[in-house]
Amino acid sequence: MKSCGVSLATAAAAAAAFGDEEKKMAAGKASGESEEASPSLTAEEREALGGLDSRLFGFVRFHEDGARTKALLGKAVRCYESLILKAEGKVESDFFCQLGHFNLLLEDYPKALSAYQRYYSLQSDYWKNAAFLYGLGLVYFHYNAFQWAIKAFQEVLYVDPSFCRAKEIHLRLGLMFKVNTDYESSLKHFQLALVDCNPCTLSNAEIQFHIAHLYETQRKYHSAKEAYEQLLQTENLSAQVKATVLQQLGWMHHTVDLLGDKATKESYAIQYLQKSLEADPNSGQSWYFLGRLKRTLKAGYLQNITQLLTCCAVFMAPCLEGLHKGQSSHLAGPNGERPLSSTGPSQHLQAAGSGIQNQNGHPTLPSNSVTQGAALNHLSSHTATSGGQQGITLTKESKPSGNTSMVPETSRHAGETPNSAASVEGLPNHVHQVTADAVCSPSHGDSKSPGLLSSDNPQLSALLMGKANNNVGTGTCDKVNNIHPAVHTKTDNSVASSPSSAISTATPSPKSTEQTTTNSVTSLNSPHSGLHTINGEGMEESQSPMKTDLLLISHKPSPQIIPSMSVSIYPSSAEVLKACRNLGKNGLSNSSILLDKCPPPRPPSSPYPPLPKDKLNPPTPSIYLENKRDAFFPPLHQFCTNPNNPVTVIRGLAGALKLDLGLFSTKTLVEANNEHMVEVRTQLLQPADENWDPTGTKKIWHCESNRSHTTIAKYAQYQASSFQESLREENEKRSHHKDHSDSESTSSDNSGRRRKGPFKTIKFGTNIDLSDDKKWKLQLHELTKLPAFVRVVSAGNLLSHVGHTILGMNTVQLYMKVPGSRTPGHQENNNFCSVNINIGPGDCEWFVVPEGYWGVLNDFCEKNNLNFLMGSWWPNLEDLYEANVPVYRFIQRPGDLVWINAGTVHWVQAIGWCNNIAWNVGPLTACQYKLAVERYEWNKLQSVKSIVPMVHLSWNMARNIKVSDPKLFEMIKYCLLRTLKQCQTLREALTAAGKEIIWHGRTKEEPAHYCSICEVEVFDLLFVTNESNSRKTYIVHCQDCARKTSGNLENFVVLEQYKMEDLMQVYDQFTLAPPLPSSSS
């Protein structure tokens, strides 16, 4: 698995497959049929071929000594094809995989795609084959089918984190996320590529160039300038990179106001361009820009970027022609996604430039578009009929938002409009024209968008392998899809043409039946309690919490990714360790804490059958409390954690418990700690439940929310003055209204056709940390009056067993709001539950979507080029309605507690001026644990940090908690089993390699560890650089990242945190506890 060159195992397997095939054919066909017509391969050739697969892509140089390889590959393809023909397609699946690899190496993409597709349809556990996924990803990448390429590449790294082309994958993920305007993910992957010292088709200088250009694209000009200048210091910088860097610097000085006064800037610009020409005298673009620039200056008029862009677009136009002739409609992807965004100039640039496609010294001119289209069509029709993959189990994932608060990390796309080019109307088969128009039209004003800026410079684009320009194409393609619903519907069939999407749509979720029964109980008053259940599943007083849980869980599809074994089959720790002595040497080094044999996690498809339209606005489960006894009535806990209730509003909680909410009022906060830090999100004040682009022309999902910081005192001042200003406006309006009551009625027309913007900006004070119990003693003490299940700390709260602070999760955070303050859509970190109390005086409005629909929201985010986990998005309610997604909507008044159940997607806006407090809790239920673990795995696949260290937590649970729910017990035990095996396997591998393991132990309350490079949780065996070890800073790496920077680990020490005997003892002593007698919370 680890070696990239000739793998003997692969070679043997391929040869065997080949041999088997011949035998099978001989046996299967009527006797007498001979093979004399087909070309045949010698044993030597077969062996040589066995070592050739997708991992050599970009490393076979046909124009040097590789001519023989090329001939061999060609011959192999002919042989395989003829055999397949003879066998009427009935050959081993591996055969197709090999054929795919050979065609890929020959850069025959349509045939590679077709062969891979056959393999995919025949091989149900195709996902175990990292080389296949990688090859498929490369083909998708070639076709600019970025959504699919991203999925394939992410799955490679998930099934094999030590994959030898991880660097190449990170590089390409970086490029694709950049095109998709997901800049944070892009930067992360470029950086992951940079730390890896394995070979890759781009040099580190080129990767650094991409990082610098990424800053430029985001209009972080100072960072960009710094990064470019730093790059110029690199030793042995290639002439081409140097020329391009200088050209970028010249260009930035010409166009960017931030970089000094005009005269200085222009003179710098000319100097840089001249230096660029010195570095690479053949750079047509630098000559061109320089000439352009000089003439501009001479003519003395202000040349604007758009005009220059026009010329760039003209430059590219001829090359675009070939590509887009009438093909884009076929390229529209499955699910109406925008996967094949090959509309942009990128294809051209891929061919013309110095990019990856080009690395094997074999510049590909854009292959004939008809061929490309045909290939993809073929693919979709093929897969539509091959149902082989339908049996694959769906792993249902839930995902947390990536930060520690209820407010998700806001993306810092400083006000860009990602699809700016999309506003140009165009027909799908005239995409090239549309693109050109978007760029050329001087009146368009789009020149300010980073998307277009990044296409401003053809030579740059060449270096970027043309990907930069895809911003244009991407947007246009979106438009194309959007304006042609017919195309959408058509291509829905081609869902199956993507392995992953085929799977995510194939299996109907049994959950949908639950959905329809949710809230069917309209009123269930307990005679003793005085609790009034307004709607939602009723409480059953007599049931023990455990019984209820079991009952409810049995409704759910059993979590496929967690084995439903009976308790007895868990071996003792000694048996586990004995068994794994022989494991892990050749197997996948998947560090998943779930089953060995489970496919990478995928978002769930939309629950089936779809809810009827009249069920899409369900009433919100609500409970009215009258007194303290109500609040402590045990079934309240069950009601809230019932998976059928995505959200519960507990009305009047503060009143019933006589909580002093005044402790959290702005006045008290200022008196208590006026200098305390407040994170600020600057947002646009949007109309009601809608989210418009800054100009107010169209509804979008991207929600602007830029981060800065202030103090409680200053925010308090802002909050108060905002209130006073509003009073003043209200008074003015009232008097105005008296005078002009007629005109008023027309101007309040809300038809949505008129422009909404421009919008006022507002500030939202968020994520205020109240963890310090000295500073916030009174406040925190007040919250201990709450019933145990919603308390910040309690024995039944998983987050109290983590053993260390997770800010905002097992500590309290405060939010200070003015009307319109928005918490964008998200699930909580690792799908934990959350508790939110409105302090008042104003109200908040909540929007809630059940957990089972997160896959649908994830799709919407993808379509809108937003990162579901880390991005800032506000769902368009019309889109959700169209997609049959139910949305609970309700007002939270002062004193109301909102319980967000595990995995529930939600977004919130303030209606009035108010403060809120919030934290997370983890009920001890199978459902919570399962969703947390699923999200843990999904985060890993998405390269997002899991804020809750589930492995660490699981071991703590095993130490501290008695579990009587068999389902929950099994899942925890299984996690322990997996990690125990991993620790042992890793220990043995290290020992065998002569690597010393140094005992380190743990201090009390030592936080769980994460890899400082990839942010995956690292348990027990920590890889620490020698330097950091001697400084005692202990910068932790995971094994894979350590090996990427130091192949034989010579730069690392391995520190051990637990004794194996200790872990074995914990594992063995963790047994299913007898059911509790019917007890209360």
Ligand SMILES: [Zn+2]
């Ligand atoms: Zn790592």
